[in-house]
Amino acid sequence: MSTARNRVADADDPQPTEKLTIAQAVRDAMADEMDRDPSVVVLGEDVGVDGGVFRATDGLIERFGSERVIDTPLAESAIIGMSVGMAATGMRPVAEIQFMGFVYPAVNQLLGHASRMRNRTRGRMTLPMVIRMPFGGGIHPPEHHSESYESMFLNSPGIKVVVPSNPYDAKGLLTAAIRDEDPVLFMEPKRIYRAFRAEVPTGPYTVPIGKASVDHEGDDVTLISWGAMVRVCHDAAELMAREDVSVEVLDLRTLNPLDRETMLASVEKTGRAVVVHEAPRSNGFGGEIAALIGEHLLLQLEAPVLRVAGFDVIFPAAKNEHLYLPNRDRIAAAIRKTLNF
Amino acid sequence: MSTARNRVADADDPQPTEKLTIAQAVRDAMADEMDRDPSVVVLGEDVGVDGGVFRATDGLIERFGSERVIDTPLAESAIIGMSVGMAATGMRPVAEIQFMGFVYPAVNQLLGHASRMRNRTRGRMTLPMVIRMPFGGGIHPPEHHSESYESMFLNSPGIKVVVPSNPYDAKGLLTAAIRDEDPVLFMEPKRIYRAFRAEVPTGPYTVPIGKASVDHEGDDVTLISWGAMVRVCHDAAELMAREDVSVEVLDLRTLNPLDRETMLASVEKTGRAVVVHEAPRSNGFGGEIAALIGEHLLLQLEAPVLRVAGFDVIFPAAKNEHLYLPNRDRIAAAIRKTLNF
């Protein structure tokens, strides 16, 4: 489904690959980096003995011990606050927040400290730390387990925001994130943690942060998305192909820093854009994207940039999730609307 | 400077007025409502004996006693969390967060509970509560005292966001906020707390939440703004008038729910828009505004919607504040750019 075009492996030689889910790819990235670099530690609620509620840290404690795979008390602010202290003094913490719906208590440490330390100290203190968190809907859980809060981290500079949509990118981007000298918020699309497998190189490699991927080329309209929505966009593209509409599917992969160049080039080519995300529509990151496109390509646009997003409501409980989440048909309808503008 | 057009007073009769600063208007709104309604209480750090670090609660404790003007421990999450409990059981708390830069620890209670309780209980429990906080730059303080975090509350529905720009609106909007049945985040532009006085009716009156104000009519371009930036926009409009450019100045006053109608009508008329805000540019609320305008008025736009905003950096310490904050000349430059597009 994805081209390897934008993916850069460490080694020049073709590496052996294996078929992995996103959850396994995430785990392997951590395992490989812990192997390479003794300063990498993993911490969070239930990441140790339990192996993580989504098994994304499965087996790590057996392999690296409880000093490097640290089960923490139930305290999100401490998970990030301790990581700040550790990252500032020579370690590379990979912290897990169990669900993005529980990141709120950690916001003060994330946006008050993690994102500011380099700037505050004029580069004296840097914080190489990763904050992993599953996000998004589609698994029918109780409230607070389906949220997509990326927008709140994108008006607050100093923290990179990365979102893979497939196993290859998950491993490569997480590896890049762990090696990054700055804090990286790493959002994992929990709905597709185990939905499918794809070929992933067995050794370490990186996918560069800050580069979008043109997953599927097309001429008539650009679909811009990230995370679990990318697959839904592919479904929509397929559907539209049957109507002879050629859809370009763009997987942003990194939301900050945004790969404007790739995005604007695509929309300049197609003249139409639809942004798809799970977060509520108003002031979601889709607004920023539409604003940028409008600013740079006003005269090239054949139709308004449309947004297919969550509604401006609290993420509904399981029974009404389907009403909320963007789906193939909503995306297709938006595409048709831009075509008939 | 502002027309009274959009302002609705409780009484039909012309009321006596007095000249007040924004800080005084805010205090008077609280005092009047506490007088009217015994369930209104004020709480926060230093709001009692000290009268608030900006004197916005000056004299309230003397008048209403320490049971209704409550000095709290230094705990923002508790200030909001206790308010949730109080509001759900018959009181109308007006909570103060000392600076918007210190709202982060309260985010979990604000967005995890305050904004959700009505929806969660299908309307059984409602939370009539106000969260006041000074925001924005321009007073040369240490870090974390100049922030404008509105964007993070605008992708998370269930909480109204209100921002006055002058004493009349400050009193009328705060009165409306206290009487509102839902949580209202009330952002006070600290830079102009005491910068000027304006005529304000002595008794209680409301300015409706959700209505923007066309502060100054114009034909060539619409400036869209809120808070302390509104005055800077007026300065820019004046400057441009000398170049024979007719600028319409829109004070949004409420960011959620947004008065799209007024906003779109204005831009439809002028064909050009510049949004001005203090928060960083990327994913600031200006993006949402530009996106909405692009979505609804693509064919009417004579130029791209431009944003004059803070840069995507941590709000600088005092010495570099001037580099960061939007100013008259930057706004004027953006206006010229839209005119010469």
Place this chain on the structure above:
Amino acid sequence: MPRTQIYNAVTERLEILDPAGIVDEELMPDLDGDRIRGIYSDMVRMRAMDEKALKLQRQGRMGTWPPIKGQEAIQAGVAHAMEDGDWLLPAFREHGIMLLRGVPGHLIYAYWAGDERGSSFPEGVRVFPVAVPVGSQWQHGTGVGLSLKLRGEKAVAVTLGGDGSTSEGDFHEAMNCAGVFQSNSVFVIQNNQWAISIPLHQQTAAKTLAQKAHAYGIPGIQVDGNDIFAVYSVTREALDRARNGGGPTLIEAVTYRLGDHTTADDASRYREDKEVTEWEGRDPILRLRRFLEARGLWDEEQEQEQQAAAQAWVDEQVAALEAMPPQDPSDIFSHMYADLPPHLAEQMAEVIEEVGS
């Protein structure tokens, strides 16, 4: 001028009913046979509700369910100590006490089946909705307690939460503010020894959770949470104190989570069966039954009847759950604000156009 002692921190524990069903008569609270039988049947009903939910979940008729098995004595004891005007603020593993405080069983089921109407309790039921973000409800309990105090209501806010939740900053702020404001609050920790896979000793280095009260200048006490009489007694005492202006209390009730964390969890990954078996021997329901039997207040026949009644009640709740009319799609919009703002009206129209109303 040597080191002087400036504070003496003592924390006590209360037990009344032992695992064999024998009580310390001197400490027995004033509850007559009928009342105790009533408490027992409440506990049996809780267990039946819980077991049925697990079954429903396996059948795909229920969402994620956090079982309360083993924690019935706390929930019954606290509920029975409470009075009419008192407020209950649950965490998420409080189905039993919610039931006893007036939340209809089928609504509890509805909530966990993924239907927000489950938190739409009948008028007059003084119960907060389930709090999913762990630890945040402690703050509301302080706020409600303060509200009751300021308004002069002789009522108390009773907040429950887990051992894990005591590690969150919100727990601390809530206790500290309750101490400062002397709010009408009682805080009950259901210490079931586990927070998902994290055992208590990895949650805190404190020997007990009750001793955390020393940090806030409020009374704290530990109680055997599988001992219905001890739970009832300490709660009653704390409620009386709070009701009469004496301020808040922190109660640690020591129990055990006999089941998995939720139906999405597999506890065998992280804990020994042996530990579970040991605690099964301290089952709070069995213990009360032994007491009742020893007193001649209960026999096998009554037990059969009670079990059947509980089953019948549970079946009614399931029937009521499944008879709930489907939600209207507009429901996801209509409770956001007192009035529907234009942008939501627009979005609501989109959905209705798509799926019908």
Place this chain on the structure above:
Amino acid sequence: MPRTQIYNAVTERLEILDPAGIVDEELMPDLDGDRIRGIYSDMVRMRAMDEKALKLQRQGRMGTWPPIKGQEAIQAGVAHAMEDGDWLLPAFREHGIMLLRGVPGHLIYAYWAGDERGSSFPEGVRVFPVAVPVGSQWQHGTGVGLSLKLRGEKAVAVTLGGDGSTSEGDFHEAMNCAGVFQSNSVFVIQNNQWAISIPLHQQTAAKTLAQKAHAYGIPGIQVDGNDIFAVYSVTREALDRARNGGGPTLIEAVTYRLGDHTTADDASRYREDKEVTEWEGRDPILRLRRFLEARGLWDEEQEQEQQAAAQAWVDEQVAALEAMPPQDPSDIFSHMYADLPPHLAEQMAEVIEEVGS
């Protein structure tokens, strides 16, 4: 089975040097005359730095300044107890100890004059920057202490904060996690009795702040914070313990904020002059001077010299401050990330075009 005591612990207070300058010889730490004179001059230097900052502020040459007057014994005592590899994590009223741990005076001034370069300490200085969001640094202190432990460094993270900061959730999480992980951490509360206008008894109902340690299963102790010897002793003991794997300690040092909260505050709005005057009588510097004089280790001439030296040093710092080259406008962009992303490069270019570089 009555109520049993399950926790019984005490909180102690240490005093060595009384306000008249008389010490308890048995408790005196092992510090020779030179060392004590050195400590005294450090405290004099702190006072001079503070007074000068207030003057600069009135002249418009300094931003908002939080004075440390009255808190010099804590800052000198803790600094002198620390060793080379130890980390310091300050709140925002820690200019004195930051100085002693290697932060150049002119950088401390620069920070409060509104210049981020003030937090750009020289290589090797193990000091965190000022933490403005109250209470958040406690968490970093646990993290650094854990980092030191995991990496096997025989060093300790020493975190300071105010009495007000103990009400924040972050304080709680940090102490609790330090207890669980037995991190190499020492936590020192500068209890100066006020948090802006809020006096301690409105901050917590706990009788002491030291007793909060009971909540975390870690040692806690109170010390007279105006008594340099007591502060030194308890800190030394705590550091030795942490350094040798014995885990964290919470120290409450009781002192008084003799000045306004900051130069933006007017403390006369909320507190009595009488209280201030009373505490002026317990001035930590005066107290140490009395001790030195009584021992024949100090005389008026030395005092004059010391004051002059402190003034000279302060003047140097001011000169260095004012000699700092202006910041380049690009500086607000260049420290956001290791590499400048394209959108920031664009914004930087806008500013440079506007104001020149």
